[in-house]
Amino acid sequence: MRIIEQHKLVRELKDYLPKMSSSDRYDFEMFQKRDKDDEELDALSAAKLEAMQKRYIVRKTKKDIEDLFKKISSQPPERKD
Secondary structure (H helix, E strand, O other), rough: HHHHHHHHHHHHHHHHHHHHHHHHHHHHHHHHHHHHHHOOOOHHHHHHHHHHHHHHHOOOOHHHHHHHHHHHHOOOOOOOO
């Protein structure tokens, strides 16, 4: 993993720190320190960081967004009497 990719992952995961378990939080804080020192992660640590990204950051695809829009637009508007 290149240092640029590592820095990007750490930046993205920073917002999800409150949602992390205690062991993940400890590991992530170590990754943050290593990233701050511009130290490149080894293969095992990089794999752990990528696994954390997949676990905590949920990406929405275009199909998910289209399905949500269809669901919203197909429901009749609520009447206020």
